[in-house]
Amino acid sequence: MDLAAVRTFVAAADAGQFQDAATALSITQQAVSKRIAALEKDLQVRLFTRTARGAHLTVDGQALLPHARELIRVAERADASVRPGRRALRIDVHSRRIAPAVLLQEFHRTDPRIELDVVTLLDADVHAATAAVEAGTIDATFHAVTVPARQLPRAIRTARVIDEHHELLVGPRHALADAGSVTPAQLVEHRIWMPGLATGTEWAGYYDELAAAFGLTIDVTGPVFGSEALMAEIAGSPHLATFIGERTRYLWPDSYDLRRIPVRDPAPVYPMSLIWRDDNPHPALSSLRDYLSSRRRTTTSDENVWMPKWGAWQ
Known part of the structure; x- marks a missing residue:
């Protein structure tokens, strides 16, 4: 069905005059008549009765009108779903617990009018996410x-x-539980438990390089029961520990008494990038990039940090 004809039909039905419909649509009265005639021919029914006082809907026209309005609403929603600036900006954060999700929420707070569609491509490494x-x-x-x-x-x-x-x-019984900070050298004799660290991903490569650089033992064995189960195990163990990002969001019962201890001298840093298409015209994407640039915590030359060899490529 020709949407232009449908819109003309609705405008004429609302106005009650073909001339008034033409004015509302910024077309000629002749164009209105032609569109209505084409729609009537397509449907093989009369939609209007023309009189000296205007155009009145026939029974068939009255039956069509609510469906015509719905067709227009569907078309407008379809248009808005893909038109840059009218559809939501769709961003993958991999996990809603980690730093990108935190920053994206802070970005939204700066301007709640910006619509975001936050997704988590959980099984996607950098290659799969870039392909998406x-x-x-x-x-x-x-x-x-x-x-x-x-x-x-x-x-x-x-x-x-x-x-x-x-x-x-x-956990509270771990040997480092009361430390204000720890160095990578202090962790050499301790088991860092990270079950489910997927082989071949960029984060697995990062921890492999980190372990090799400082002689750490990062144990990835064991079934994955989720972060809640991991925290419960760590809370009850005097030996287990794990790495988390400083902006990673976790909640646990007060009874666990878990401790988050900064790692320093050097401080291992995991560098992350925003990845986008250069021809993406969505205006909110530029706003997001500007916000992330303003919030980036840059590492100065006098800071004692460690990064993987590919950190300089980002």
């Missing part, structure tokens, strides 16, 4: 970029926006 950006499934994603820019797809752009420092999460 390239395909237009999502507008942007947060990931560590582990290859030089020249190896990325031509349309893809990246900007390093997060330098996430680490904390050690331990």
